[in-house]
Amino acid sequence: MTDTVVPPRSTGWTLTRRRGKAARDQEFTAFVESTATRLRRSAYLMCRDWHLAQDLTQQTFTKMYASWERLKSGTNLDAYSRRVLMNLVFDQQKRLKGSEIVLAELPDRPDAAANPELRLTLVEALAGLSVEDRAVLVLRHAEDHSVETVATILGVSSSVVKMRNTRALSRLRTLLGDDFLDR
Amino acid sequence: MDANLRDQFDRAVGHDPGADPSAMAHTAILEGGRVRTRRRRLAAAGVAAAGLVLAAGVGTALNLRSEAPPPPLTIPAAMMPLAAPGCSEGAVQSGATDVSMFLTYEATEQQRSAIRSALDGDARVESSYFESRQTAYERFKKLWQDSPEFVASVGPESLPESFRVRLTEPAPSTAFERQYAAMPGIQDVVGRTCPPDAPVGGVK
Structure with a gap:
């Protein structure tokens, strides 16, 4: 992961591996608490809908929890979570295309x-x-x-x-x- | 860079209705946990069906995502290639003709070249080649094409790189395996007894 020149506004979360489900859940919850607001706001800027933004953010966290162990020690979680979110947004956009006009003219x-x-x-x-x-x-x-x-x-x-x-x-x-x- | 632009973005989210992050974490743990369980069962079922016998030290399929040991140090069983037809299924204590060496996820280029030169200079080695993550992934996709959900949950980065080796003579002991297993960057070494027409390394 390339280092940021301008540091992201949230604290730089770097994954350090610890043992056990309790420790993992605690670590994960702390990560969500520090990231959720920023991530949900970015999702909103992407889709103009707070409910959808909430949903996409939730999906991002769910996916990340499901793969938490597979994220390597040292993974830049801030960047990784954005990547997951943006992929969800892109998928969403693809699904909507053709079926519905989402954006006002x-x-x-x-x-x-x-x-x-x-x-x-x-x-x-x-x-x-x-x-x-x-x-x-x-x-x-x-x-x-x-x-x-x-x-x-x-x-x-x-x-x-x-x-x-x-x-x-x-x-x-x-x-x-x-x-x-x-x- | 542009303070004004950033202010405008801040104002644009000014009417954020808010959401409870702990509730989000809780939901993610519940739902994400279910995904993990499904994935684990699928992997375990697949491994059982394939009759994969695991080499010592690789860990059992059922413990793929067990809570206790930190997982990155073991290569999940389902990601290990199966023995090629005609080869012994598991690692043999003597008489190995072919050897697969799986690298750690953190193996560096330097460690790879050190292993490569060691193999190139080793009189016991008849031939060897390196399999990248991408090649391993292509092979993995073919092998698990009946479990698309499992394949979808795995990316090339989850698969180990490996060296596939054919020995000049069947090995009298596991000395060869042990010697290479001690090299930095190597996670696991499996020696198998294979017929001459088996692919080098003795795995599919």
């Missing part, structure tokens, strides 16, 4: 300055991006992971992360008006 360029009520919220604007671009923005900016860590989480190269980041930010700027960024 977004105007290409709201007249933000003249009409504040028409201004999109950040979450709405995020929904206008591809799920891959959205994942990059959430991991990079809501969670403050380094480009390298985001690349590891998503299983792509750093240059792909940078490219998506630039593209997504410029798209957000278009959707949200110029006062959004760069200050």
Whole structure:
């Protein structure tokens, strides 16, 4: 796992193996308690629905508990949990595609300055991006992971992360008006 | 990097309705625990069906995910390749013609090369080759194709790398196995008696 340049906001959880179910459950519970809020919020930014976000986060933890022993000592649990979550989000997105329109239609360029009520919220604007671009923005900016860590989480190269980041930010700027960024 | 951007992301989740993390942990332990149990049963059933006899020190299939010992040090039985047709099923005390050496999950490149050069320079070795995790995984998928759920629960990273060795002469004792088992990076060494047409290493 590449080290983060900008440390993630949650404490860096590194798995240290201990013996026994009680110790394991305790260790796991402590991990969930430290991570749940951040993870659920990222899930929300990905799917715009607090219930679904809760559900995806729960699934992430369930999967992680089921494989807790298989996670190697030294595994970066923060990054690993994001990877599990994002994979669930991607799967969810794939299932929904074609069966249902999940995202509200977004105007290409709201007249933000003249009409504040028409201004999109950040979450709405995020929904206008591809799920891959959205994942990059959430991991990079809501969670403050380094480009390298985001690349590891998503299983792509750093240059792909940078490219998506630039593209997504410029798209957000278009959707949200110029006062959004760069200050 | 961009404080303003981060503030905006923070505000976007400002109306978080909240959730109880301990309840989430509890649910995960219950549900995740059920997944573990299913996986364990499947593995145990599969191992029993295949009639896999385990080499000493590998641990029993039923204890795959037992609570007491830290699991990463043992290679789960179901992930061990089966004996090739014609070969002895388990490890033999004498007369081994073929040897499989499974590496630890933490084996380093340096340890691998040390093992490789030791094998290359060993007069008792007729031929040897290295099997990567990926190759092991392909083989594992074929072997367990009837248990898709089990296959889905295992990734290439769960399978051990190994060296497959054919000996020049049947080994009179387990001295060869013991010698290599002592090398850093080696988890387990299994010697089998195989017919000449068996694959090198004596496993499928």
